[in-house]
Amino acid sequence: MTNTTTRHTAIDPTTAHVSPTFRIGGDLPVRRIGYGTMRLADGPGDPTGPEARIWTAPADRAGAIALLRGAVEQGVQLIDTADAYALGAGEELIADALHPYRDGLVIATKVGVVRPSPTEWVPLGHPAYLRQQTELSLRRLRTDRIDLLYLHRIDPAYPVAEQLGALRQLQEEGKVRHIGLSEVGVEEIREAQETAPVASVQNLYNLAARDHEEVVTYTAAQGIAFVPFFPVAMGAHATPGGPLDTIAKELGATAAQTALAWLLHRSPTVLPIPGTASAAHLAENIGALAVALGQEQFTRIEAATRA
Structure with a gap:
């Protein structure tokens, strides 16, 4: 198989300046604090913890729309969602709030997970399904091209090459600008x-959850x-x-x-x-972008959270 890896400019994380911006895919500049919209949904259970159901559209739709518009007005340039959030209602909410999208605003969404019930998140990587769900995302987001489309989870039932091949086909058709992966390790990234x-790459990672250190370094x-x-x-x-x-x-x-400044550093x-x-x-x-965390402070946090 032909290797189609696109290698962007390599960055040495030990010497690079903490810049407030980054270019996704080399051509989409965004400020480095984005906004994840998973919480803009209702459903049974605690809406703030990792077991949140994210099942229905928000009851306070006007409030959610105001929050999205406020995020963009305050300089957020990366808005993240998924077709699985409230069964597509999350994407519809973003379109209602932000369409037509202003220049420089990047909308990221995900396909590859089905929701048979409020408690189930099931990977489904059939290539035809991935392409169909992307078409539905395009309609809900009211756009001709998705800036950043993630494979929400790799489905072990299908070869990685087939799943990524479906997204690559969409990219070649001009319906997807850039491709992402979610909850993957280094070897899975290399295979993709x-x-x-x-x-x-979008993974769970914070000061208390550091399982993906190798992925942070590799990316x-x-x-x-x-x-x-x-x-x-x-x-x-x-x-x-x-x-x-x-x-x-x-x-x-x-x-x-x-904590956010530590991640940026x-x-x-x-x-x-x-x-x-x-x-x-x-x-x-958003204010974390203005926090000037020094190297000594970064090192102290690093040492304390690894203890």
């Missing part, structure tokens, strides 16, 4: 790169965006008087802002997408 260029070396979801989960070290709280006070920032290709239904928390998260 044999079929299609990978512009972004930085490849110039691939690394988009951590649940980026502000902080763990016990964020308690009052703890190391994160102490450094936050030194910086005149909140613990959440300091960790690798120059990291693009956190904190999600919230609160306008105050949204402004707080």
Whole structure:
């Protein structure tokens, strides 16, 4: 098979300046704090934890639309969603709020997971299904081309080459600009790169969940965006008087802002997408871009959270 890997400019995370922007795929410049829209949905269960059902459209639709518009007005350039969020209602909400999309706004969505019930998230990577769901996403988002389309999960029932081949076909047809992967390891990224260029990887990663360190390092070396979801989960070290709280006070920032600043410092290709239904928390998260975390402070956080 022909290797179609697109290698973007390699970045050394140990020496690179902490820039406020990054170019996804080499040609989509965005500010490095995006907005994840998963929380803009209703459903049974706790809407704030990892077990949130994300099953129906938000009851307060006007409030959700105002929050999305507020995010863009405050400079957010990366909006992240998925066809599985509220069975497509999340994509429709984004279109209602933000279409026609202003120049420089990047909309990312995902295909490859089915929702038979509020508690089930089942990978489905049949190539024809992936192409069909992308067509539906295009309609719901009211666009001719999706800026960044993720394979939501790799389905072990189908070869990776077939799943990525479906997305590559959509890319060649002009319906997808860049391709991403979600919840993958380094070897899976490499295998996917044999079929299609990978512009972004979205995994669970934060100060309390560090299983994907190798992926963060690999994506930085490849110039691939690394988009951590649940980026502000902080763990016990964020308690009052703890190391994160102490450094936050030194910086005149909140613990959440300091956790996001740590991610921005960790690798120059990291693009956190904190999600919230609160306008105050949204402004707080965006404010992390202005937090100047020094190398010594970064190292102290690193040491404390690995202890």
